[in-house]
Amino acid sequence: MRQDGPDGVDTLPGLTVGTPGAPAGCRRTLVERARWQWRPADGGDPAARAEEFLAAHGLPLHDLARPAGRHDAAGMCGAALYVSAAAGAALVGAPAGAANPVTGLPEVAVVVYGHGPGTPPGAAVAATGAPATPWWRGAFAESWTPRQHADAVTAVRAAIGRGDVYQVNVVGHAAARYTGDPLPALSRLAALPGARYGGTLAGAGWAIGCASPETLVELTDGRLITRPIKGTRPATAAGRAELLASAKERAEHVMIVDLERNDLARVARTGSVRVDDLFAVRRWCDLWQAESTVSAAVADGLGLADLLRxxxxxxxxxxxxxxxxxxxIAALEPVGRxxxxxxxxxxxxxxxxxxxxIRTAAVDAERVHVWAGGGITWGSDPDAEVAEAAAKAAPVRATLVGG
Structure with a gap:
């Protein structure tokens, strides 16, 4: 197994660990111990290799139902884990779609952290110790026009009409040139209101900033939880009432809740899957979004690799x-996710x-990249779907403004 050493500090300013989910009490004392990254050219099963890498560095995740021991303040704490949409598609045998537009960004990254001396708060500085370079961002260039986006929505509706699918999430991309240090801008993004998974992750020549409100999967006290979000309206009283009253949004939402129930049932104890909360309205920035909570008891012997699959x-x-x-998705989206x-x-x-x-940006050496989209059903209006994607992207782009 190829093993990559720590590399983010060589190319980007240092910062305290900002990965979503890192233990709050440990963040100032975490030190990177090992790093592994995967790209399709590396071959092998990335989920299995990630699990093996973690075990080799003191983080066994072969049986998630096994109670964890006491937290060792002198040993390994945990690991940041990033898995791209393309890697996820590969795990289930689906086409990866268009190429990744972010130069150098791996499809999977695992960064193992142990405990070390505390890092004092303060402004980010470059690896040389010099002050961070001021950030400037140019105008975003879209990867498709509003008309092309609407045409993709129409194509999905046609596929639904043929019975090929029930719902498809369609995502657009935009990129802008930048100069300077990207990490403060990505950290501003991570601090957006409602960002349950606000955080950053950086490597050699790339960085990710996330302001996501959505739980893909959480494991706490032997129970798996997912919180799918579907349905969006402006965060006004009228918008909330419209979201709650929308038969189209509720049907789209329930369809995905059923899908998530089935996904969890594959790795849960028989009969333990339940919907704890259905179509609850939550706020993210200037938007209302509908969220449900689905949970299940983790099956004995379930490992991280199988959970990711x-x-x-x-x-x-x-x-x-x-x-x-x-x-x-692979046929319709012109740029990778x-x-x-x-x-x-x-x-x-x-x-x-x-x-x-979702609500995520990434940078490579020259450009900052953003994405936004939405779920398409038979009841979708193409122009409304284009407007919804723009509304989701607006707060992300605003935090990345140059200055």
Whole structure:
């Protein structure tokens, strides 16, 4: 197994660990111990290899039902885990779709952290110790026009009419040139209101900033939890009432809840899957969104690799049936999903907390990339879907403004 050493500090300014889900009491004392990254050219099963890498570095995740031991303040704490949408598609045997637009970004990254001396708070500085370079961002260039986006929605509706699929999530991409240090901008993104999985992850020549409100999968006290989000309206009183009253949004939402129930049932104790909360309205920035909570008891002997195969890529950003939806996505989207619509968070024995990377941006050496989309059903209006994607992208783009 190839093993990559720590590399983020060589190319990007240092920062305290900002990975979503990292234990709050440990963040100032975490030190990177080992790193592994995967790209399709590396071959092998990335989920199995990630599980093996973690075990080799003191983080056994072969049996998630086994109670965790006491937290060792002198040993390994846990690991950041990133799995792209393309890697998730590969795990279920679906086409990966268009190429990743973020140069150098791996499809899977695992960063193992132990405990070390505390890192004092303060402004980010470059690896040389110099002050961070001011951030400037140019105008975003869309990867498709509003008309092309609407045409993709129409194509999905045609596929639904033929009975090929019930729902497909369609995602667009935009990129802008930048100069300077990207990490402060990505950290601002991570701090957006409602960002349950607000955080960052960086490597050699790339970085991700996430402001996601959505739980892909959480493991706490032997119970698996997912919180799919489907349904969006402006965060006004009228918008909330409209969301609650929308038969189209509720049907789209329930369809994905059923998909998530089936995904969890594959890795849960028989009969333990339940819907704890259905169509609850939550706020993210200036939007209302409908969220449900689905949970299940973890099956004995379930390992991380099998869990990732069951839940990746997330149902709320693919569609139903999942494999048929992924086929449509690969055929329709002109640019790869890159860092978006994947998973980012924290894994450790007895505890997993992975967010779905919606409301996410990524940078390479020259460009900052953003994505946004929505679920398409037979009742979708193409122009309304284009407007909804723009509304989701607006707060992300606003935090990345140059100055």
């Amino acid at each position: 069951a839940v990746c890529p997330g149902g709320s950003v693919t569609g139903a049936p999942k494999l048929a939806a992924l086929d449509r 890159g860092a978006s619509m994947g998973a980012l968070g924290w894994v450790a024995p007895g505890r997993i907390d992975l967010g779905l990377t």
